[in-house]
Amino acid sequence: MLNKNEIIQTAKQVLHTEAKGIKSIISTINENFVKAVELILTTKGRVIVTGIGKPGYIAHKLSATLMSTGTPSFYLHPAEAIHGDLGSITKDDIIIAISNSGETSEIVNILPTIKLIGAPLISICGNASSTLAQFASCHLNAQVQQEACPHNLAPTTSTTVQLALGDALAITIMQAKGFTDKDFAFYHPGGNLGKIRLKTVKNLVKMQNRKAFITSEKNIYNAIFVMTDSGIGAVGVIDKNNILLGIITDGDIRRQLKVYPDLLNKNVKEIMITNPTTINENQYVSEAILVMEHHKPRPITVLPVIDDKNHFLGMMHITDIHH
Known part of the structure; x- marks a missing residue:
């Protein structure tokens, strides 16, 4: 023994x-x-x-x-x-x-x-x-x-x-x-990887219900509350017709605090990222993951989801694929 x-x-x-x-x-x-x-x-x-x-x-x-x-x-x-x-x-x-x-x-x-x-x-x-x-x-x-x-x-x-x-x-x-990982998911439709990655982005956003947005006349103070509620550290900025104008992330706010002591009162349009990287609702989740991972100069963790007319549908977060 x-x-x-x-x-x-x-x-x-x-x-x-x-x-x-x-x-x-x-x-x-x-x-x-x-x-x-x-x-x-x-x-x-x-x-x-x-x-x-x-x-x-x-x-x-x-x-x-x-x-x-x-x-x-x-x-x-x-x-x-x-x-x-x-x-x-x-x-x-x-x-x-x-x-x-x-x-x-x-x-x-x-x-x-x-x-x-x-x-x-x-x-x-x-x-x-x-x-x-x-x-x-x-x-x-x-x-x-x-x-x-x-x-x-x-x-x-x-x-x-x-x-x-x-x-x-x-x-x-x-x-x-x-x-590719998309091919892998295709041959593994019964596994969790296949089930998630072969979904369209639209289906994932609907499942996660991440409609984190704020209208363009609001200020940063309001944006922080929306970010906190969504739990993903980002918010889409839209106009009255639900057209995506830009996004703001918690990182953007932290960086701008050094420049603007009164940042909370500033309009969201003043610091938002215009022309952000987006993903169309009909693309696959596997494609969205590649967009986030290969983003330059560094990977990103959130993607605004839009339709063919640039209407904002919600936010996709990298952690959504694990849920």
């Missing part, structure tokens, strides 16, 4: 060993990785990922990550493949096979048929001289010196490295495709 200190030390040692395994393969990322990415980007079919045992779980995860980031993929169990499921592979597909030894019999047995079909094969394994690596169109090195298991038997460091390599592959492909 381990004591408290031994439990902590064992956990730290496992993490150190696995981190060392990942760090050791960084220097092996080379032209083979580039070739693997190019093969996947140019394939006309699906990315079929296979593996058995612990690497099989990694294969499942890699396939799921590829699907969620816009690359058609599915997992193929090698034992099922050899009993008929090889029929799901076409010459337009690409195969990723994961095995630590590169000699896993269930995978080795399907390699000749894959070659006859004509589908390119990417191997992720720890032995460059193995049957799998030699059969592959492209080999990605996943070799580790030591499993985290004290007996150097249970797949631990090796599967962590396979997982990390798979993630590196999937994310590189995602970036090469220009896959």
Whole structure:
């Protein structure tokens, strides 16, 4: 039975060993990785990922990550493949096979048929001289010196490295495709991210009910009360026809206090930001987030929402996406 200190030390040692395994393969990322990415980007079919045992779980995860980031993929169990499921592979597909030894019999047995079909094969394994690596169109090195298991038997460091390599592959492909957070939300409509980011700004503003505005004849004293009630530190300035003229933020007021000791009595038009950055009601929330994050010279946290005729509809705050 381990004591408290031994439990902590064992956990730290496992993490150190696995981190060392990942760090050791960084220097092996080379032209083979580039070739693997190019093969996947140019394939006309699906990315079929296979593996058995612990690497099989990694294969499942890699396939799921590829699907969620816009690359058609599915997992193929090698034992099922050899009993008929090889029929799901076409010459337009690409195969990723994961095995630590590169000699896993269930995978080795399907390699000749894959070659006859004509589908390119990417191997992720720890032995460059193995049957799998030699059969592959492209080999990605996943070799580790030591499993985290004290007996150097249970797949631990090796599967962590396979997982990390798979993630590196999937994310590189995602970036090469220009896959955006809007695309991510599109493929995750059931998740909170998808539900919020695929909403139009109009729907979000209606849901949050942030109609923080003040008419142009009011003074700063009045604006502060509206800001306080809204809780977002900004207020839209409108005319009598509800046309947006500008906005005032709590930061604007703090800065102007240094210049005007009698600021509270000044008309809002005197310090408001004219021609502020806005977002149209029909744009997606994901687009509004990008506008706020990429605003120059610095990101902003609020956006006035307007319709096609510049009527003020409300304020969107960056925190609205988390509610």
